[in-house]
Amino acid sequence: MNQMEKLICSKLHEIEKENNVKILLAVESGSRAWGFASPDSDYDVRFIYVRPKEDYLRLENVRDVIELPIDDVLDINGWDLQKTLRLLYKSNPTLFEWFSSPIVYLETDFADRFRKIMGEYFSTKKSLYHYISMAEGNYREYLKTEMVRAKKYFYVLRPVLTCRWILERGTPPPMLFRELMESELPKELVPEVEKLLDLKMNSPEIKEIPRVDKINEYLNESIEEIKFKLKSVGENKEVQWEELNKVFLEEID
Structure with a gap:
């Protein structure tokens, strides 16, 4: 692990501690992940996180994005698990990119389980x-x-x-x-x-x-x-919430 990777992992652990969340996946999402970074390219770090169960049972809305201030080197932000699952239901292309990134900074068992069901929601x-x-x-x-x-x-x-x-x-x-x-x-x-x-x-x-x-x-x-x-491409499948609800409940349990 080089110095920049160590810094990124340190920032991710700080996010977990300061926001009382658990990061499930953290990857590179920009030109470095695409394979054509410039010498002065920044690091575009994206992550998925889950909050304690109690946060999902609150009456008031809890923000579903965590963003760190952007500087010349690091651009770090992430999505809450609930937001992530809702976006997968809509076949959000950005999610498919994150989960296929060749540069992974942090990963849990959730990532593999998520990848196995993603294809069902690809439009x-x-x-x-x-x-x-x-x-x-x-x-x-x-x-x-x-x-x-x-x-x-x-x-x-x-x-x-x-x-x-x-x-x-x-x-x-x-x-x-x-x-x-x-x-x-x-x-x-x-x-x-x-x-x-x-x-x-x-x-x-x-x-x-x-x-x-x-x-x-x-x-x-x-x-x-x-x-x-x-113009001639039709919608190729109907998708269901059941599998996504199952993933969500397993992660917050």
């Missing part, structure tokens, strides 16, 4: 809407000028490739960008994207480059194609 339609909205918004905001920040390409490439993965397989996408790239990116674009990866991982976050028209063209066409295909 291709909701996930596609989430990622294509992200891709379209980021493309419009960041990639239309003559000079663009290199990192912003991945804010569009990743959700586009994720959509292609979901359309082909109907399963939650992998967290690592390289796995998505090797599976979904046209081979003729791989050299260009490899150059961007090298820039992203070896340059400051603010590094600007001339717009790469070849990649822009691919992204623009992909966004329109995915939006068209999405």
Whole structure:
């Protein structure tokens, strides 16, 4: 365990003590988990926690998020178990990312049990809407000028490739960008994207480059194609609360 991991684990234990909670899972969720961190990338730590049973029986609302002040190095926040289960019922894509992160700081038996039931709640339609909205918004905001920040390409490439993965397989996408790239990116674009990866991982976050028209063209066409295909995607299953209620009661017991 390196010094930063020790610091993160120390912060997590402080959160448990100061908030009287138990952390069930803590992972990296940003560019470090995606596999293309810059030298000055911060650490995006996300966690799931559970409170004592009595807190869930109170008449007044108890806040279901814990957030630490953000600085240049650490961005740490987490969701209450009850919030987490309700979001899984809605097939929240962020949850699927957290639970597939390759960088895990803290984990309990809950995480494995949760992963086993997650697939039952995965919605291709909701996930596609989430990622294509992200891709379209980021493309419009960041990639239309003559000079663009290199990192912003991945804010569009990743959700586009994720959509292609979901359309082909109907399963939650992998967290690592390289796995998505090797599976979904046209081979003729791989050299260009490899150059961007090298820039992203070896340059400051603010590094600007001339717009790469070849990649822009691919992204623009992909966004329109995915939006068209999405029109014919139906909801693939009905989900039930029973399993989620069971998990909740087991954890607070």
